[in-house]
Amino acid sequence: MRRTRTRLGRGLGAIVATATAAVAMAAPQAAAVPAESDAGRQAAGAEAGQACTVADLGKRHPLVRTTEVSPTITHFKGWYVTEGTTGSQTVTTSTQTTISVSVGLNGTVQGSFAVELLGTVGASLGLNVQVTYTSTSSVSNSVSWNFMQPGYYGLYKGTKKVTGTYGSLNCNRVQQDDGSYALKWVEGPDSGSFTTYATMEEGAVRCEDTVPANSIMAKAKTLLDCGAAATAGHAAGPVPSVKAEKAAKAAAARDTAGNDAEATASAKSAPAAASATRAALNCSADAYKIAVPGKPLSWGAPLLADDGVRLRPSTIFSAHLDHWRLCDVTENNGVLEATLWNWGNGGCAAIAQPNAADERAVLRTVACTEDDLQRFYIYRDVPGSAKIGVQNKHTGYMIGHDRYADGEFLRQYSSGRPDGTGTYDLLKV
Secondary structure, eight states, X not given: OOOOXXXXXXXXXXXXXXXXHHHHHHHHHHHTSBOOHHHHHXXXXXXXXXXXOGGGTTBEEEEEEEEEEEEEEEEEEEEEEOGGGOEEEEEEOEEOOOOBXXXXXXXXXXXXXXXXXXXXXXXHHTOOXXXXXXXXXXXXXXXXXXXXXXXXXXXEEEEEEEEEEEEEEEEEEEEOTTSOEEEEEEEEEEEEEEEEEOOOEEEEEETTOOOOTTSHHHHHHTTSOOSHHHHTTOOSEEOOOHHHHHHHHHHHHHHHHHHXXXXXXXXXXXXXXXXXXXXXXXXXXXXXXXXXXXXXXXXXXXXXXXXXXXXXXXXTTSTTTTOEEEEEEEEETTEEEEEEEETTTOOEEEEOGGGTTOTTOBEEEEOOOOOGGGEEEEEEOSTTOOEEEEEETXXXXXXXXXXXXXXXXXXXXXXXXXXXXXXXXXXXX
16 A cells, blocks of 8 residues: 655655654644734734834734644545455545634635735744635545555545634734833734644545554544454445544534524624614724824715725815714723724724625724724833724724825725834824
């Protein structure tokens, strides 16, 4: 029997199998503890406690908190080889389980934050993981193998499934020992989970084979029904495996339960209908403009329900659409959380539920219900400065704009704007 091969090069089969088995054995020990924080933060280009600048107030970087690596069989088929059927054969396997790459709210991977996060995960684990959306369901289910001797084989494709949790590093003011303030990268309040996977492997394993513990090959071997009755007098070809069928059903049940939980969470976070009674907000007496620093344009709420918040000039005709109040304000570790109520149209700033996971989704105003799509974290410059960065609580995305122009939409960006255009002035009016 030949050793496991990767899709990257069949001629390196034995070397790759040995190396990947070694990583697989090491991964569970590493997975039991939080990911190495310093490596994760440095890979993201920021480290907690480091100085940041005013231009960073509207940005964030990923922080890997925990990781878990588990060998997973994605495709499998039991196969019996007799004396007359040895040699090269191509076998069509069945899907055992499906792994899809996802970050946070996304069923896909969108935006620079997700790509940066998964790249950081791969670097911290020493694995070549997927950093864009894909799924193992897109992998061919056929395995070509040269059977050197008769026996009961399990033909498989598998990979290392990588899951974990993440947070973010945000720029905010921090009070120092002498009482003064400075801007530093801090661990932000938002968090989420991710799933990805490493290089796909394929191979064949027999009941008689000795395989490395915790390897993909070992995982495949557990799906074989190795009792004598399973292969006694069996004809050449496929052998149904009760263990494999049971594992596949369990994986499908877990996926269904996970999808139901996500749907429930999504429904709970959806804003109430526009006709719903407005939430009883406790708003500050002061009103503010949220302005582009040093420029006349500021956040202007729309008059029409299907429009969004745009950069607008403040004039006598603005009808208070450029005036915002901070409502139900709380503070945690120096970070403000608030609902942004518009004086002109009586609505609250929000990201619409259907677009919640979208990069560049437009900021809108809706009937105030105070769900997390209408709550925002506000990161502040040192006292005496009005500069802030704004982050949606539910999505974790930062608010910014593509270009400075009258009528330009305010949008959400997963990492914020790289040019500092996510930094605004909170000006009392």
